[in-house]
Amino acid sequence: MNDLLSIPCVLMRGGTSKGPFFLAADLPTDPAARDQVLLSVMGSGHPLQIDGIGGGNPITSKVAIIGRSTVPGVHVDYLFAQVRVDQQIVDTSPNCGNMLAAVGPFAIEAGLVAVSGETTIVRINNVNTGKVIEAEVPTPYGKVAYLGDAAIDGVPGRAAPIALTFMDAAGARTGRLFPTGAPIENINGVDVTCIDCAMPMILMEAEAFGVSGYETSAELNANSALLQRMEAVRLSAGELMGMGDVREQVTPKPVLVSRPRNGGALNVRYFMPHECHPSLATTGAVGIATACISEGTVASHLVGVRTPPIILSLEHPSGSLDVKLQQRDGKIVAGILRTARRLFEGRVFAKPVKNLICAA
Structure with a gap:
């Protein structure tokens, strides 16, 4: 039997x-x-x-x-x-x-x-x-x-x-777009943006970690010193975001950002959290794009002033992903095309x- x-x-x-x-x-x-x-x-x-x-x-x-x-x-x-x-x-x-x-x-x-x-x-x-x-x-x-x-x-x-529309993604886990109360924090000597929009994330400039941000996923996964340093920031950020001890959680996700190379708005490397995504998570894209239009964030520092309605192209290791942002009833609505x-x-x-x- x-x-x-x-x-x-x-x-x-x-x-x-x-x-x-x-x-x-x-x-x-x-x-x-x-x-x-x-x-x-x-x-x-x-x-x-x-x-x-x-x-x-x-x-x-x-x-x-x-x-x-x-x-x-x-x-x-x-x-x-x-x-x-x-x-x-x-x-x-x-x-x-x-x-x-x-x-x-x-x-x-x-x-x-x-x-x-x-x-x-x-x-x-x-x-x-x-x-x-x-x-x-x-x-x-x-x-x-x-x-x-x-x-x-x-x-x-x-x-x-298949068109996905995130009706109101802000505060998905913590209840606030910026869980720490500010668009920028300094953790372990690195300026970071702790954002909770579709996915809790920590956005950081790649250069602050001694990498360009244009490396392949495999190259970043092989950089043990980088992964250890990002994990230390992630653990501290989790506490600051009110998420407690996140060692056994996959959130918040670390994201390295840099200036685009191929005509997009921003270049990103998204981690899951201890391995670089071969492309980009959809929820991650929603949060990163929202950070781009939010004043004072690590992302907006790189992309400049952007206001909805707008389509932002996010470059990633496998190409790019477009996010359409618009306002509806006073809230930001994000649209993404998937299959x-x-x-x-x-x-x-x-x-x-x-x-x-x-x-x-």
């Missing part, structure tokens, strides 16, 4: 990330039991995640859990889980905007949202942050379309475009855990 748990699962690419998507009803209601299932599914605690379906990299060790919304006027709840590769830790404190790109298509195909014309708008409540995001999903002929002509840097080929693809569907197997009570 098979003693493994068998759980319905869809593997999806969302933006430049990839991971399993689950219906909330198919996972334990107890968070500790749920996390044990996710750790087993992904194979965490091994650098290759050899005993699971994780890809051995932070951008392929992500999980999305989708259920019917608990918020009026919103279609679905989306809980994101960053499952550590090297340690058996599940962090549900941040959001992931790349995985978010696949939430709309998944929800429609799971029967949680009805198709409504050529384009179906899916309103998503991100449980991690309590923020609402709108996804415009192409649904010609009454079903989700994945093939199309849109291209995003960091993903090969072309696919159908997604359904990769595999079936059942995934996990080791049994105690307190296995599912939501259904």
Whole structure:
């Protein structure tokens, strides 16, 4: 008799990330039991995640859990889980905007949202942050379309475009755009901007760490002295931002910024937090772009005065990512174009855990 748990699962690419998507009803209601299932599914605690379906990299060790919304006027709840590769830790404190790109298509195909014309708008409540995001999903002929002509840097080929609109991303974790109360702080002799917009981050000029900011991800990942110094700043920033001891959290994310080289507004290197992202996180892009239009930040020092409505192009190791910023009802609304693809569907197997009570 098979003693493994068998759980319905869809593997999806969302933006430049990839991971399993689950219906909330198919996972334990107890968070500790749920996390044990996710750790087993992904194979965490091994650098290759050899005993699971994780890809051995932070951008392929992500999980999305989708259920019917608990918020009026919103279609679905989306809980994101960053499952550590090297340690058996599940962090549900941040959001992931790349995985978010696949939430709309998944929800429609799971029967949680009805198709409504050529384009179906899916309103998503991100449980991690309590923020609402709108996804415009192409649904010609009454079903989700994945093939199309849109291209995003960091993903090969072309696919159908999915427009994400972050309705009010400020204070996603701490409740304030600048959690320390100021756009600039000095930590360990380095001027930093601690910002919480879609994702808590620490923005720092690359030159302050003795690098140009134009290095490849691999080059930065091999610079152990740089990583150690940034981690020391990150730990101090976490305390200043009111997040406490962040050693076992993936937020706040360190970001190195520098002047653009290829016609963009800013050049960035985004860390997750101990490894440089091969491109750029969607939530990170929203926060960095917001910092660009906020007076007195490390980013605005490099880009100069910028005011919405505006499209800012952020250069990253794989190309660039455009963020459209505009004001709506006195708040900054950020729009980003992403793509997604359904990769595999079936059942995934996990080791049994105690307190296995599912939501259904």
